[in-house]
Amino acid sequence: MTNKKKTSFTSSSSSKGRTALILSFKIVFSNLIYIIFAAISAVIFWIISCIFEQLLFFYPIVVFYLPDDAVLGFILTNIIAILLGIVISMNIYVFRHSKIKIRSTSLLSGSSMSILSSLCVSCSSLGFFLVSTLGAVGVTASAFVSNYQTPLRLMSIALLIWAYYSISNKLTKSCMKDYLNSSK
Amino acid sequence: MICVASLAVFVIVMTISSHYTNAYAQEPNEQIKDLSLQDLIQNGSAFQGNVSAPITIIDFSDFQCYLCNRFVKNTEPLINQTYIQTGKVALVFAHLPNRGLDSLNAALAAQCTNDQKKFWRFHNLLYSNQKAIDSGWVSKENLRNFALRIPGLDIKQFDSCFDSEKYKSFVQKNIDLALSFGLKETPSFMVENSNGSNQEMLSGALPFESFKAVVEKKISAG
Numbered sequence: 249m250t251n252k253k254k255t256s257f258t259s260s261s262s263s264k265g266r267t268a269l270i271l272s273f274k275i276v277f278s279n280l281i282y283i284i285f286a287a288i289s290a291v292i293f294w295i296i297s298c299i300f301e302q303l304l305f306f307y308p309i310v311v312f313y314l315p316d317d318a319v320l321g322f323i324l325t326n327i328i329a330i331l332l333g334i335v336i337s338m339n340i341y342v343f344r345h346s347k348i349k350i351r352s353t354s355l356l357s358g359s360s361m362s363i364l365s366s367l368c369v370s371c372s373s374l375g376f377f378l379v380s381t382l383g384a385v386g387v388t389a390s391a392f393v394s395n396y397q398t399p400l401r402l403m404s405i406a407l408l409i410w411a412y413y414s415i416s417n418k419l420t421k422s423c424m425k426d427y428l429n430s431s432k
Numbered sequence: 433m434i435c436v437a438s439l440a441v442f443v444i445v446m447t448i449s450s451h452y453t454n455a456y457a458q459e460p461n462e463q464i465k466d467l468s469l470q471d472l473i474q475n476g477s478a479f480q481g482n483v484s485a486p487i488t489i490i491d492f493s494d495f496q497c498y499l500c501n502r503f504v505k506n507t508e509p510l511i512n513q514t515y516i517q518t519g520k521v522a523l524v525f526a527h528l529p530n531r532g533l534d535s536l537n538a539a540l541a542a543q544c545t546n547d548q549k550k551f552w553r554f555h556n557l558l559y560s561n562q563k564a565i566d567s568g569w570v571s572k573e574n575l576r577n578f579a580l581r582i583p584g585l586d587i588k589q590f591d592s593c594f595d596s597e598k599y600k601s602f603v604q605k606n607i608d609l610a611l612s613f614g615l616k617e618t619p620s621f622m623v624e625n626s627n628g629s630n631q632e633m634l635s636g637a638l639p640f641e642s643f644k645a646v647v648e649k650k651i652s653a654g
Contacts, residue, residue, distance in 0.1 A: 302499055302636045308646050313639035315506045317498075384533070391532050391565035394498065 272416035273334070276341045285340050290333030297325045324401040331408035338415050467609075468628035472524050476543070476602055478551035480512070481522035487650050489521055489643070490622040492528040492610045495538035495558045496565045497618040499637040504559045510640040515647055522626065525555065527606040528618050532565040539603045541575040544593035550585050557581060625650065 276282045298304035303318055305311050314322055393400070469488045473479055489511070493500040508523070515521035527543070529535030538558060545554040557578055563569035572594075579590045593599070610620065617635055623646045624631040630653070632646055 302502075302638075305636065305638055305642060308632075308634065308642055308649075311639055311641050313641075315502055315637075315639075317502055317505070387530075387533055388566075394531070395564040395567070 268416045268420040269413065272338065272419040275419065276338050279341075282337045282341055286333035286337035288333075289336040290329040293332050294325065294329040297329065298322075301325065321397060321401065324398070324405065328401065328404050328408065331405065331412065335408055335411050335415065338412070338419070342415065342419065466628050467622070467624060467631070469522055469524070469626040471628070475605075476546065476599075477524050477526060477606075478543075478546045478555070479522050479524040480552055481516040482519040483522070484626075485516075485519055485522040486626055487515070487521045487647055488524060488624050488626045489647075490524045490526050490624070492526045492606070492615055492618060492620040492622075494527075494529045494531040494535045494618045495542065495555075495570060496529075496531040496535045496562070498562065500619040501559045501562050502637040503619050504556070507638065507640050507643065511643055514640075514644070520651060521647060525551070526609065527603045528610045528615065528620070529603065529607070530616065531618060534566050534568075534570045536600075536603065537572055537575060538570040539606075540597055540599050541570075541579065541590075541594050543599035543602060544590050545579065545582065545585065547593060548585055548589065550582050553582050554578065623647065623650065 277286070295304065298312070301318060301321060303312060303314055303322060305313070467488075467490070469479070469483065469485070472488070472490070473483070491503075493503070511521065511523065516523055527539040529539040542551060542554050542558065545551050558570070561569065561578070568574065575594070576587075576591070579585055579594075580587055610616070613622065613633060615633065615635070619637055621634040621638075621643075622631055623634060623643070630650060632650075634642065634646065
């Protein structure tokens with residue numbers, strides 16, 4: 249790397265957060281394969297969410313249907329799908345570049361929890377499974393998930409943003425550390 | 433890796449879609465004897481449409497289910513306008529109260545209003561006032577208040593019916609009927625010829641286009 253680049257790395261420490269987000273995004277998504285990973289992850293999540301939210305049907309005809317009451321949920325689902333795609337792809341990047349030292353706990357607590365909570369947003373349509381298997385407890389659980397769909401989705405978005413921030417920070421720190429070590 | 437991911441997408445989509453849809457397009461349980469429109473009406477099910485309509489749609493719903501409300505607000509008016517008003521379809525309501533602990537009370541109250549031919553008014557009133565599941569909006573007291581808002585309803589008769597849980601066994605039969613077809617989700621629908629033949633299950637708050645596809649197919653098949 250040139251001195252110019254070194255200077256840009258050093259000056260980035262002042263506006264660490266924002267720069268880390270942009271830099272890590274550029275590092276990961278400069279490679280086409282990670283764009284594809286992100287797109288596939290986002291599309292899978294989007295399809296599953298739309299099926300569970302009863303916006304996408306395959307029988308008796310294939311139809312996508314967005315009624316008025318589902319618009320807010322659909323917007324939040326799209327945001328989650330995009331964030332999920334980015335976070336998953338960044339995690340794959342980290343796993344494939346194992347030289348980058350990122351504590352596994354941060355991955356688990358950040359991305360994995362976000363993924364789980366994002367998928368759990370779709371649980372409201374699974375109420376009948378809970379009801380039939382857990383009885384009254386299932387009814388309560390199902391009612392809770394149905395009643396708090398929007399807050400759960402917002403929580404998912406917050407967790408995903410936190411996971412993105414967390415992984416970006418550590419990814420760029422590792423890059424800087426590796427770079428500084430190699431430049432000595 | 434992309435191929436593996438694509439395969440995973442395909443498998444997931446097919447698994448979920450088959451679970452949610454085709455699984456319900458199965459042959460009905462043999463234990464179910466007769467689901468002709470005449471029998472359903474005689475047994476006390478609320479219906480709208482012409483008794484001689486060639487097609488019957490049985491709607492398994494819960495008054496606390498928000499997806500049932502989505503169907504009532506978005507799809508049912510189009511079915512009504514296109515098929516019920518033209519005498520092609522009769523819509524029968526069946527209770528499947530499984531979304532919350534208060535759902536059974538709502539079903540019992542609604543069935544009591546059917547005694548006085550006020551079911552659909554009560555049905556629409558409940559759906560238009562739907563709140564969070566088990567938040568108390570269909571407590572016994574509130575159900576009585578909803579009944580009081582229906583013009584011409586004899587509240588004493590309603591109270592007698594509701595307090596005695598007159599239709600508890602009727603609602604249970606509706607639940608048993610749904611379960612015998614493997615229906616656990618609300619809303620679910622059975623579209624059939626009015627003599628009870630050629631049954632087809634549909635699951636979920638489907639858009640009008642989906643019903644149109646099934647109904648037109650049945651009409652053209654005669």
